Amino acid sequence: MEPILLPSQHASSHDLPDDPAHLDAVLAAATAAALAAQQPDGNFEDPAADDDIGDMGLGVLSLLCLAWRRGSAGDPAFTDAVRRGLDFFLAHRVFRTDNPGEPFLRVRHSGLPYARYMPGEGEHPFGDWPSTVWAMLHAVNVLELGEGLLTGEQYAEVTELALGYWRWLTEASMFNPQQTGNQALGAVVAGLMLGRHLDGVSRDREGKRVTTAAMRLYTDALRPSRVTDRGFALPAEHGAGHDQNYLPISLSFLAQAHRVTADRLFLDDGAEIARHLDCRLSARGFDYGGPRYSEQHCGAEGLLGLRYFGAHLATDLGRYLGDRRVAYYPAARTGAPSGHFAFTTVWLYQDDSTWHRNPAVPVTTPYSLRHRAASVSWTGGHTPYLIDAGRAVVIESVVAGQHGIGPVLGYEDGPRTLLTRALGPLRVRDARDGDVVARLVTKAVVTREQVMLSVRQVCVAEEQRMTLFAVVPAAGCDFLAGLPYVEETEAGQRKIVTVASPDGMPFDLSTPGAVLHTGGTLLAGSLAITSAASLRVVNPPAGRTSFSSPETIGLTQEHLAFSLADDPRGYGNPDAGWQRVTDTNHVLAGPLPASPPGSSVFAVRYGPHGDVPFDVGVRETAEGLLVETPGFSVVVGDPAGDAAGEPILRLTRR
Known part of the structure; x- marks a missing residue:
């Protein structure tokens, strides 16, 4: 099979030279x-x-x-x-x-x-x-x-x-007939720039009229139409929110609006989008999802916004994997500039902000943890959906139409229930020791029999690896460790279509129903997924709603999502299409043999090949469940929390 490459995610945007001499050249x-x-x-x-x-x-x-x-x-x-x-x-x-x-x-x-x-x-x-x-x-x-x-x-x-x-x-x-926030923001910026220009050529009355109308459109039409994701207000793109291509473009428009007016409103609204994007982006700048472009990253159009707001927030938004085919400007097939989106190139040349490339690590945001080469990102329900380590990414798995990474409860008659959907409020607690950082998420979830379980899940970020633990007060569970998706190559992000046990033969992820039993470690591209107990891979059945089946192995996540969307020609919502996927490959980790009676404890690590042995010890203590690994230990307290109901998490670097 020919390599399957994501077409527009090539390299971090902030790696493009932007010194004056290079830009002039x-x-x-x-x-x-x-x-x-x-x-x-x-x-x-x-x-x-x-x-x-x-x-x-x-x-x-x-x-x-x-x-x-x-x-x-x-x-x-x-x-x-x-x-x-x-x-x-x-x-x-x-x-x-x-x-x-x-x-x-x-x-x-x-x-x-x-x-x-x-x-x-x-x-x-x-x-x-x-x-x-x-x-x-x-x-x-x-x-x-x-x-x-x-x-x-x-x-x-x-x-x-x-x-x-x-x-x-x-x-x-x-105004804004496509209900697309970046287009409407562009119109507002055009009005603000025209108003400023008219003021400068002694046409003050016309300039004030245009500027006032542009500001009114922004405050009265655009801001009220924003949608909220994970607590952040975002411009609505084609009727939905975050979009991989459009959101950095919106950042560029807001950066230019702030440059033109110095109005704090544009800076604050852009900072909100930037914080949301920072939560989503993996350690290497990967993400997916959107109502129009699920995996289509932009190039020159987003550089100004990423640089401007990365500097403002002192975070490395420039790690965003951009499209090097349109690095500084979109090009025609002749190699000459096409002129499309040239305004962002002009603004980039006029702006003197600088990239913030080296944030203090580890980084904790409301919906992500990341270190130098490893990260985890959560959904609004605090379910992991994206893990980056070993220069490769794992995205959420789908089991019986349920999406996520977490414990899964099996039944004798076949169906499985993913224990990630919170029944009511969830609780989050962070801990740090040195350069190791952890997050505990405690959720009340319900089984098919309407039994409530308090599920605790811990993510621990180190420089090169991410480790996930889960504690479920029930037996008969597995841990759905996610779908190995793409790895970094010189040509770009390449889809992972085979996996293997160490020293084993490649296992084809498209063979319907096939099962691979490992000795606890799975090699997926440049990534090693290691369980402290058993680990196996189960392929989905054939069909267009399975990823990756014989019918879909040649498709990227976006391609499959579009094919299942309401309008697969490019106007339907690929996020909605992705929710129609019924199954993916399942990487399933078994519970630790030392799990307390009646419980299932899981430990899964994501990191580079050749990582240190993953020996995990588990025992109950007065404070809670103690889990010990070669690099650190964590204590996970009672689901009820401490005397004030706060979750208990103790992290100790070893």
């Missing part, structure tokens, strides 16, 4: 490539593009204005090329007649200018609103950077064009 190369690719009629668009065309040419022009302003334009024909390019755009890419099929207009035949997603009549008018936002952002950048480069007539025409775009977005069209 990148811009000079982009300028030369753009000029070489300019078509005889002046057009700067990618001739092979089949969508996102309407703002392309103006985006390239904004980059050329940036290069001119920074003194990177040495070609004597440069000025003529820019002016011819703008003439083409103004003549052929500014539309004033309604696009046939446009369903979101509030004013028909307004005559106001807008940009089309695709130039042809009636071709995907659904995309015209964001294309107009992007074109307006390019136009304002051209105004800010191109005075003296453009002719006076051109400069005046672009000024009126930007004003016309704003009116079309806010008067002729419904």
